[in-house]
Amino acid sequence: MPVTSHDSHDLPEVLDRREGPYGEVVLRRHGALLQIIANGCFLMDTSDGRSERRLVDAAADALTASGERPAPHLLIGGLGVGFSLAHAAADPRWGRIAVVERERAVIDWHLGGPLAGMSAEALADPRTEIVEADLIDHVNETSATYDALCLDIDNGPDWTVTDGNGGLYSAAGLAGCARVLRPGGVLAVWSAQPSPEFEETLRIAGFQQVRTEEIPVARGVPDVVHLGVGPG
Template sequence: MIPRKLLGNAQTPDGTGELQLSRRGDDFFISYNGRELMNSRMHGSEDMLAEFACKPIAARPRARVLVGGLGLGYTLAAALAVVRKDAAVVVAELVPAVVRWNRSLCGHLAGHPLDDPRVTVEERDVCVLLKHARSDFDAVMLDVDNSPDSMTQAGNDWLYGTKGLAHICRALRPKGIVTVWSAAPDRSFTQRLRRAGFEIEEKTVSARSCGRGGLHTIWVARRPD
């Protein structure tokens, strides 16, 4: 078996954990404290996260969308494939090293999406960005943990609670959409989304675009007005 090679590591800003980029053969992995967050073999559901968010708003002129969590860049690339040429795509990434890795070591995986002129990178916590946003985005895509429970940093819990969801709603333009990725269903999160006033669909999607791999959950939540 080909051994895994560590290509880079970086502390999270709150100092509680470490992200690692590693490689085995042609496969790349991003892990948090040794637990896998993302790999290059399976990104079907990360692509769908972008499609569910961006397809319904794709015809809007000068659409503005937010990708929370760069990872290996697949969600970003899938969003860019859907939105118009005049769209603006903001990527918020907590760990600056992830942005560096995407510019050097692993950008080829998703076709170097950071080089697209529609992309602006914000090297900061997506929670901070959302707290200050008011009707700024037509779509928001969130894939920063493995489920609606913090993993990368404790502060991410805010996103999935009543306050965070109210801010996300405020950050969206009328009929804007937020999609949230998870490795598994979570009934209480579904209820919180409903209570926050979203119209929601809960989708079960394959980890791989060929339909194989495990099943993941994506919430598609629309601001009604």
């Protein structure tokens, strides 16, 4: 049904709008849903979360297949609406869980803001920490290492939120990801569509057992998770 002047309750309500170092980020409420918009590009909402949860589970399954790792350490790139973090924290298999988020606004929305209901329990978990940083800077500068790295900061390797993110999916950017992975660690990358070119770049960067797993969605092209096992 078309929206009329009497259907204003169906229009998105802007809860917060901020101009940050990477552009504008907006949190909207649309009915029961909360939505994050970055530079005018829809990123995600609270409607489902199955693909974000599968992102974490696919990484865990790949680690299990490569051998037993007690309390593996997980790095999540992108806090978003909190689906990946909440799912990881609900799984006792994980040890330390770090989430890298570069937008202060997104962090604030979770720390007592409108998205707190999505992540409060996970953020109260002593295994969890939020790192306010650009992911590219973090993987190139941190001394920490992880057993799995789950990336969900763009709509995929071929559809980035900002131009600067494109370097993350290059062979050089993926080498930075490999640097923070322990031997045989897993990289899992969420995407709104498959990217054969990105699969090839993963191989060029030294990742092994590269594959793409489809995740059915309610309508349209399935989401995917690109997976690769790091050197060693």
